[in-house]
Amino acid sequence: MASSKPFAVLLSPDVKEAVKAVKEAVSQRKTILVIGNCWVHYRGRASSKLKPGERILIIKEDGSLLVHRSVGYEPVNWQPPGCIFHTQLKNNVLEIHAVRQKPAESVKVFFDKIHMVSALSLVDAGEFSLYASEEDMQKAILLEPSLVEEGFTPMSYEKKVEPGFVDVYGVDKDGNFVVVEIKRKTAGNEAVLQLARYVDAIKSRVNREVRGILVAPNIAKGVQSLLATLELDFKALHPKKCAGILKRSETRKLETFFEK
Amino acid sequence: MASSKPFAVLLSPDVKEAVKAVKEAVSQRKTILVIGNCWVHYRGRASSKLKPGERILIIKEDGSLLVHRSVGYEPVNWQPPGCIFHTQLKNNVLEIHAVRQKPAESVKVFFDKIHMVSALSLVDAGEFSLYASEEDMQKAILLEPSLVEEGFTPMSYEKKVEPGFVDVYGVDKDGNFVVVEIKRKTAGNEAVLQLARYVDAIKSRVNREVRGILVAPNIAKGVQSLLATLELDFKALHPKKCAGILKRSETRKLETFFEK
Numbered sequence: 001m002a003s004s005k006p007f008a009v010l011l012s013p014d015v016k017e018a019v020k021a022v023k024e025a026v027s028q029r030k031t032i033l034v035i036g037n038c039w040v041h042y043r044g045r046a047s048s049k050l051k052p053g054e055r056i057l058i059i060k061e062d063g064s065l066l067v068h069r070s071v072g073y074e075p076v077n078w079q080p081p082g083c084i085f086h087t088q089l090k091n092n093v094l095e096i097h098a099v100r101q102k103p104a105e106s107v108k109v110f111f112d113k114i115h116m117v118s119a120l121s122l123v124d125a126g127e128f129s130l131y132a133s134e135e136d137m138q139k140a141i142l143l144e145p146s147l148v149e150e151g152f153t154p155m156s157y158e159k160k161v162e163p164g165f166v167d168v169y170g171v172d173k174d175g176n177f178v179v180v181e182i183k184r185k186t187a188g189n190e191a192v193l194q195l196a197r198y199v200d201a202i203k204s205r206v207n208r209e210v211r212g213i214l215v216a217p218n219i220a221k222g223v224q225s226l227l228a229t230l231e232l233d234f235k236a237l238h239p240k241k242c243a244g245i246l247k248r249s250e251t252r253k254l255e256t257f258f259e260k
Numbered sequence: 261m262a263s264s265k266p267f268a269v270l271l272s273p274d275v276k277e278a279v280k281a282v283k284e285a286v287s288q289r290k291t292i293l294v295i296g297n298c299w300v301h302y303r304g305r306a307s308s309k310l311k312p313g314e315r316i317l318i319i320k321e322d323g324s325l326l327v328h329r330s331v332g333y334e335p336v337n338w339q340p341p342g343c344i345f346h347t348q349l350k351n352n353v354l355e356i357h358a359v360r361q362k363p364a365e366s367v368k369v370f371f372d373k374i375h376m377v378s379a380l381s382l383v384d385a386g387e388f389s390l391y392a393s394e395e396d397m398q399k400a401i402l403l404e405p406s407l408v409e410e411g412f413t414p415m416s417y418e419k420k421v422e423p424g425f426v427d428v429y430g431v432d433k434d435g436n437f438v439v440v441e442i443k444r445k446t447a448g449n450e451a452v453l454q455l456a457r458y459v460d461a462i463k464s465r466v467n468r469e470v471r472g473i474l475v476a477p478n479i480a481k482g483v484q485s486l487l488a489t490l491e492l493d494f495k496a497l498h499p500k501k502c503a504g505i506l507k508r509s510e511t512r513k514l515e516t517f518f519e520k
């Protein structure tokens with residue numbers, strides 16, 4: 001394959017041609033696709049064997065590796081970025097070894113029949129932005145209450161308390177009531193005063209300690225002193241983190257099989 | 261692309277050709293690769309936007325979707341199996357919508373320049389087998405002690421106790437000492453007697469209740485009665501599950517960015 005091309009494809013190469021193309025593409029740190037009949041051995045924290053079948057192998061510029069079957073959202077085998085690759089021809093089989101040192105683990109992919117080898121120089125500077133609403137943050141906290149603090153246990157949410165609705169309401173590890181007010185952007189004095197009103201409203205009804213925790217990615221200048229005066233707490237939490245937790249919680253449900 | 265071919269490739273198609281090829285391949289439930297310049301919108305539990313760049317889109321036979329950049333072991337956007345796909349041509353752009361109902365979420369991928377469309381019928385019946393050693397199981401238990409039981413807290417492992425080494429040693433939620441004996445295969449009476457010897461050895465040294473828990477994928481016939489006689493517990497745990505936990509624990513460390 002011409003090394004200067006941003007997109008080179010070999011269709012139905014013989015094994016020898018494929019070895020040459022993969023070697024060249026690895027040395028040039030290209031993104032590589034190999035589609036064909038392969039089997040895979042993994043040895044590391046545990047070990048696995050994948051018997052022969054037609055799959056898609058992806059090697060990325062950063063030295064990560066993925067083996068994808070025709071079904072399943074997750075790769076059947078993979079290595080994170082930073083692998084060292086060894087490519088060789090052995091008994092008319094293309095062998096690609098992806099090796100990591102820490103922890104020591106290796107994935108070996110063996111191809112005996114190859115539909116395609118492709119070497120890509122992907123130009124990609126596009127920014128990825130993720131948005132999560134205050135409702136998303138609330139859901140994430142209900143899923144992982146330790147986002148607020150260790151030992152926090154939510155009891156309800158959207159609890160009606162004059163003058164409005166409390167985002168999350170629960171108890172801390174010492175049994176105190178906790179009112180959580182969530183903001184997805186930098187929180188100002190207004191958010192603190194809103195939280196204080198909820199705390200006061202609940203204090204007037206129960207004879208127990210009531211704490212208020214403001215949850216937001218950060219607070220505006222000067223807000224810390226108002227929090228201190230009103231004896232309220234602040235917990236930094238980014239909406240992006242919440243979005244990740246929500247997505248992962250859903251993904252986990254899908255993980256009925258354990259890969260690699 | 262000829263629908264009967266197990267492996268069809270269109271190189272540098274115009275957008276209209278690409279739309280036709282993707283539509284056809286989706287209707288035939290093929291595995292589809294689209295490589296080109298694209299941007300991606302996601303809307304669901306949270307929402308995200310990925311600005312234009314060259315990427316690899318994979319649609320699988322089971323209706324899952326992955327968008328891979330040239331770096332990063334994880335896809336930047338994805339949908340799990342079971343999506344409904346809508347493919348259309350709009351303003352000379354190839355639009356692929358992958359929609360799920362529960363939870364409601366959609367990924368929209370827009371291509372304005374396409375290097376390749378490939379439709380694959382991958383033949384793959386190869387079995388995937390995963391092996392984990394007793395040491396792997398021990399590590400998994402130290403990472404996730406609730407694998408043994410809720411409230412279990414490990415204190416040490418490979419603790420020397422005549423007549424050998426205790427796999428994992430800890431306390432349960434009521435403060436009792438707990439000795440855990442791990443077997444990666446069906447446990448027989450021999451494993452139970454080994455555990456009993458450790459429990460007795462520790463009982464002779466402490467003046468607290470000492471429990472013994474045998475952890476194995478399953479127990480042989482007749483072993484339950486010996487466990488009952490000796491007042492020892494059994495917890496079913498498969499080495500495969502442990503291997504998954506170990507792999508995931510390592511993967512989690514890599515997840516500094518939250519996708520989708």
